[in-house]
Amino acid sequence: MLRKQGVYAIIVIIALFMALHLAFAPEAHEPRTTGTTMLGGIAFLLMTTSMILSTRARFLEDLFGGLDRMYQVHKVTGTMSLIFVLIHFFGVPKELPAGVDEIANALVPSAPMGMIALIVLVLSLAITLNRKISYSRWRPMHKLMGLVYFLVIGHFMTAPAIFYERFSTSGILIFVAAIIGAGSFLYSVFGMNRKTALPYKLAAINAHERAKELVLAPMGAKMSFTPGQFAFVEVAGKDWNEPHPFTISSAPDEDNLRFTIKVLGDWTRKVREELEAGGEVKVRGPYGRFDMSKGGNKQIWLAGGIGITPFLSTIRNMKDDDERDIHLVYATREEKEALFLDELLDHAKRLKGLKIIPLFSDEGNFARVDIMEEKLPDALPGYDYFLCGPKAMTGPISKDLKAKGVGRKQIHMEAFEFR
Ligand SMILES: Cc1cc2nc3c(=O)[nH]c(=O)nc-3n(C[C@H](O)[C@H](O)[C@H](O)COP(=O)(O)OP(=O)(O)OC[C@H]3O[C@@H](n4cnc5c(N)ncnc54)[C@H](O)[C@@H]3O)c2cc1C
Known part of the structure; x- marks a missing residue:
């Protein structure tokens, strides 16, 4: 069940941003500029939320009620950000106000970066929401969201001050969010599984009707977990691609970890047909609140x-x-x-x-x-x-x-x- 604390935290941060943005709007800004840049800021905070949730940080599970709920919220905030981006895009004044140097403005790439970000965001969301694409193809394409995120940071950091005050009170909040969001993206794409996964040896594979049971013996520290939790399993070797989530089917006091895996697609079929005992497996977790x-x-x-x-x-x-x-x-x-x-x-x-x-x-x-x-x-x-x-x-x-x-x-x- 989704816990409300996490959702409330997102609402509070967005409300705080809105209050700061409206209370300390630079005098030079017209109301339309203030309003549409605020919507752009909300879109960015929603994207940042998606980035933070994709780190799979375990303390967030308590706020949202489990990793599966975190991914649901991740999907909702990502989709909502597109709605805010579109209103921002169509609403923000396109003509430059008097006093802005046109040449200087033409030299900074803010508008083109925003435009490319919008196009890539629409394409990435269309891919993300298309359930016909297999997970192994979908995952690398989903990383395009990182490109969108960095383009959006570039977009507001180079925007003419008449549109966005980078070091206004709300601008500083967005700046801090950008650091956290960019760090979260880099962490989830480049470091996450390698750093915190525990090594196990694939001690045995037991065959069952349309399923295999993997028996994993710890090579170092043993994972402690509560029954009902799951972990990400990554088989060593370049042919095995990404880690996959499976519920731990053994009891916590057993020496070995056991996973029972049913064939559902490419990776699980490979487990049934090609996986052999003796190799190394990395296990990251535990996750989940199904207790x-x-x-x-x-x-x-x-x-x-x-x-x-x-x-x-x-x-x-x-x-x-x-x-x-x-x-x-x-x-x-x-x-x-x-x-x-x-x-x-x-x-x-x-x-x-x-x-x-x-x-x-x-x-x-x-x-x-x-x-x-x-x-x-x-x-x-x-x-x-x-x-x-x-x-x-x-x-x-x-x-x-x-x-x-x-x-x-x-x-x-x-x-x-x-x-
Ligand atoms: C919390 C949880 C617990 C699970 N426990 C078990 C279990 O105990 N036993 C079991 O047989 N199956 C379990 N699954 C399902 C298992 O993860 C998928 O069947 C497996 O990952 C399918 O991979 P595939 O490439 O063979 O199939 P695909 O056709 O590529 O994927 C089928 C679906 O599985 C999901 N999936 C695939 N790869 C991943 C991935 N790397 N990360 C996240 N989701 C992915 C996607 O929703 C995808 O649509 C569990 C899944 C989750 C989320």
């Missing part, structure tokens, strides 16, 4: 397919005397796709509060609220819900649960995608 210990005594866990992984880690970690009343609804297309079902049923024998409800759609048992309702002893609003699986499944279920009286705060979801 079943935060729920009440009566919980429903809904796993759709590979969405079982956060629950696997949690159940493997549960002590025999766990008193909670938990129903794990495990929905797959067919029985053989229900990974680790036997192990889960064994855990249900040792944990008296845990009940496993497998739903196989080929037998007519779909992950739907009315079907779940039939199989649960109590009324739906009496439980806390943790949903993990494809959005096409968790979205409608969450909507139906709310329609049946389940509160928004009772529903926790983990999305297995950031875009």
